[in-house]
Amino acid sequence: MTKILEINGVSKEFKGFKLDNITFGLEKGYIMGFIGPNGAGKTTTIRLIMNLLKKDSGDIKIFGMDNVSDEVPIKDRIGFVYEENYFYEHLTVNKMKEIIAPFYGKWDDNKFNEYCEKFELTPKKKIRDLSKGTKMKFSLAIALSHNAEFLILDEPTSGLDPVFRDKLMDILREEIQDENKSILFSTHITSDLEKIADYITFINNGRIVFSNQKDTILENYKIIKGDTGILTDEIRNELLGIKENRFGFEALCDYEKESLFSKFEVVTEKPSLEQMMVYLSNK
Amino acid sequence: MKIIIKNSSPDPIYKQISDQLRGLIITGELKSGEALPSIRNLARDLRISVITTKRSYEDLEREGFLETVGGKGTFVAPQNMEFIREQKLKIIEAKLSEAVDEARMLGLKKNELKEMLDALYE
Numbered sequence: 001m002t003k004i005l006e007i008n009g010v011s012k013e014f015k016g017f018k019l020d021n022i023t024f025g026l027e028k029g030y031i032m033g034f035i036g037p038n039g040a041g042k043t044t045t046i047r048l049i050m051n052l053l054k055k056d057s058g059d060i061k062i063f064g065m066d067n068v069s070d071e072v073p074i075k076d077r078i079g080f081v082y083e084e085n086y087f088y089e090h091l092t093v094n095k096m097k098e099i100i101a102p103f104y105g106k107w108d109d110n111k112f113n114e115y116c117e118k119f120e121l122t123p124k125k126k127i128r129d130l131s132k133g134t135k136m137k138f139s140l141a142i143a144l145s146h147n148a149e150f151l152i153l154d155e156p157t158s159g160l161d162p163v164f165r166d167k168l169m170d171i172l173r174e175e176i177q178d179e180n181k182s183i184l185f186s187t188h189i190t191s192d193l194e195k196i197a198d199y200i201t202f203i204n205n206g207r208i209v210f211s212n213q214k215d216t217i218l219e220n221y222k223i224i225k226g227d228t229g230i231l232t233d234e235i236r237n238e239l240l241g242i243k244e245n246r247f248g249f250e251a252l253c254d255y256e257k258e259s260l261f262s263k264f265e266v267v268t269e270k271p272s273l274e275q276m277m278v279y280l281s282n283k
Numbered sequence: 284m285k286i287i288i289k290n291s292s293p294d295p296i297y298k299q300i301s302d303q304l305r306g307l308i309i310t311g312e313l314k315s316g317e318a319l320p321s322i323r324n325l326a327r328d329l330r331i332s333v334i335t336t337k338r339s340y341e342d343l344e345r346e347g348f349l350e351t352v353g354g355k356g357t358f359v360a361p362q363n364m365e366f367i368r369e370q371k372l373k374i375i376e377a378k379l380s381e382a383v384d385e386a387r388m389l390g391l392k393k394n395e396l397k398e399m400l401d402a403l404y405e
Contacts, residue, residue: 030333173327198334213334219295270293 004182010058024211029179033193034186036203042186079143083155089128104146115141190273226266241279252279300339315361
């Protein structure tokens, strides 16, 4: 399998925050969800991938090329959607497109027009008059109109309603029908990823907690619910996170540790990504 | 071809898919040689990840129900009637042993269970 993205031992230190020796990769043809609480290092990582920040150490390869020395040919093949609006507010949709299009070797105007129609984007409208959702659609139309092989989406769904988020997922599903395309999608709204993502990378406090196939991750953990009386110190030590109240406890544990509770009356459930994020972030 | 995914099921999604496809093949609803949607198509339509559908197909290939022809797609493998019979017998056996377990829990005798079976056969 071909790796589309390889991040190897990358570190970057700021005042009060350190991205600490992170390593993960993504294979061609798949969608990776990049999750973590606010301030965990998602956007920093993405900015390092895009070479918008200079890393202190480590290396990043995209399409097998170095992301700094081969930045230009790499970026021609990347579609990028950023959480914030980075377009000129006073220009119309069409004018902005005309400025961006020449930067891309494989710009496809027909495709752009198709997306404009699909997303109900009015070419003559000024960017500043677009709603938040429509601005996102515009970014997306730009990102999808130059035959990019790698889409990097930084928090594309934050602040958007569930109906639009659902549509976005459909668009991504459509994109991935081409097995040469890959998507890296950062978000803290894990429900968006619950179904669509093939891989999940979880970052917390500047460190990668795990990066693996989503199905494997969800099978490796269990949520246990039961009476607080059974929580001995020995059992507590084995749990990855516990929440207690006067009615009982809920905890996350390794799949293999489920047997600790075989003697007790407990409820065992499959965790959601959200539960995993909450428990593992509080650790 | 009907596939329904239950989010409330304790079974992982890949297993729900392979179980249902296997069922469709055993009952003959999917015939040998019939083409299946590509893993990417199926993932899109079921709104799940590509890796999940890939895993279901791979499991069924290993079991001999499906075969993938490079560049052409995935098809229902030519089914050996003997093999299908065996699979069905396995299902019956599993269900019967379930019934036996339940009967034991109730303290039912072998004869009583046999009587029930006789009655059902009528």
